[in-house]
Amino acid sequence: MATRRTFLKLTAAASLAVPSITSAQAGGRVVVVGGGFGGATAARMLKALEPKLTVTLVEPNPVFTACPFSNNVLAALREITQQQFGYDGVQKAGVVLAQTAATAVDASGKTVTLSDGSKLPYDRLVLSPGIDINWGALPGYDEAAAEKMPHAWKAGAQTVLLRQQLQAMDDGGLVVISSPANPFRCPPGPYERASLIAYWLKIWKPRSKLLILDSKDAFSKQRLFQNAWAQLYPGLIEWVSLSQGGKVTSVDPSTLTFVTDFARHKAAVGNVIPPQKAGAIAQQAGVADRTGWCPVEPVAFESTLRPGIHVIGDSAIMGGMPKSAFAANAQAKVCAAAVVELLAGRKPVDPILINTCYSLVAPDYGISVAGVYRPDKGVLADIPGAGGASPLEVVGGFRGQEALYASSWFKTITTEVFG
């Protein structure tokens, strides 16, 4: 074993040899994996806050396809191209784009391996890989099954496939959506999807019905959704809760059948929103725990399992904050500021974060849920008295106004991240 003296000599020699690694003044190297709402925001923000940093964003897709507003694509209210954003803006902001996948992380050697085998060294790593489908968690549902019963929970080809299936369906067909247990990406998303598909069915296939099979007894903005369904789509949407036997235990893609403990539901169009987990690279890096998600501390979102690695967005366990694009963007800005402080040898201050999820029940009928969060006893906790859902009783154009605010939010956030 090296004595303390030789150890000190060795580190001194090492830092002379590679001064850029150890000297905060020289900038530092931050690698960000995942160019979605969390990662692209973090990369831009890091570079903007500390131009001396070398910030590399690792993302294999040349174009990002955003999930928020992708339910409008299903209802033919938008085209998939309106969901797509390139990385020119990110690169113009001084971020180096590595257009490839990260295949491995060496947390002790502080390197990220890319798909061509090359290694990127980092002083701090930010992971925002989003979700992976937990294939195998729902018997019968695998990659091949998703071509028959699309999840459309990662926007893109899957969204287009589900839209095509809806358009090809005969009037009078049964659309079935299965919704997973918590936690999962975008808690109000399945119910916004049901609403907008119902909106479309009512116009184009008015004899059709929509069934939601749920693995939960309660869901986000539930009373707002259910009141709106009764008002806008009476008799069209049926929601079967967990205790009513709604939990799907397996699917049969060859017959588009959803199996529960009590019944078999054969669909004309079947949308499986499957169980999920943190993106595979998070598992590989050793920052995910047995739940499949990544525990982090609530100030800089540094992994509690692997120091030097920060996890933001859907992959992370963020206390009371839901998995949303709004939250990923807010976490990214806080994380970037904290990483700059840590690299400069300073302690980041306790943050406050906001989340707001808008949902459309119809194109001109918006509802929202908000929360304000701060670190408390080691987790991000709701600030009591703040947040909550839109009021149940409203007058005048309130819902229409929230629908307009929803699309303004989407334009704002996508400009901030990719513009």
Added chain:
Amino acid sequence: MTHRLLLPALASVLLLASFLGGGPVRAADAPPGASSCTGCHASQRIPDSVIPRIAGRKASDIVQFMREYRSGAWPSSVMGRIAKGFDDQQIDAIAAWFAAQPE
């Protein structure tokens, strides 16, 4: 967009200002909560956004709005629910930060 025509160095300074609403104030010095406001109230101008712009507004106006949203004295769709998460001191700091940005 005009800043495409600028020299890179100048453009990146402006980009910093526009992304973070920087101006003379560094975003690193953004008080707690402020970086979440920009998810809806961007620093850059967003064509056809109906969410009001607050960058460059008088600090006292922002403070008054926030307090009245919080108490419910001024009606809102979402700001009442958000403002309830902030105390007077935090509102003052956020208002000063937005006021220091280019309008």
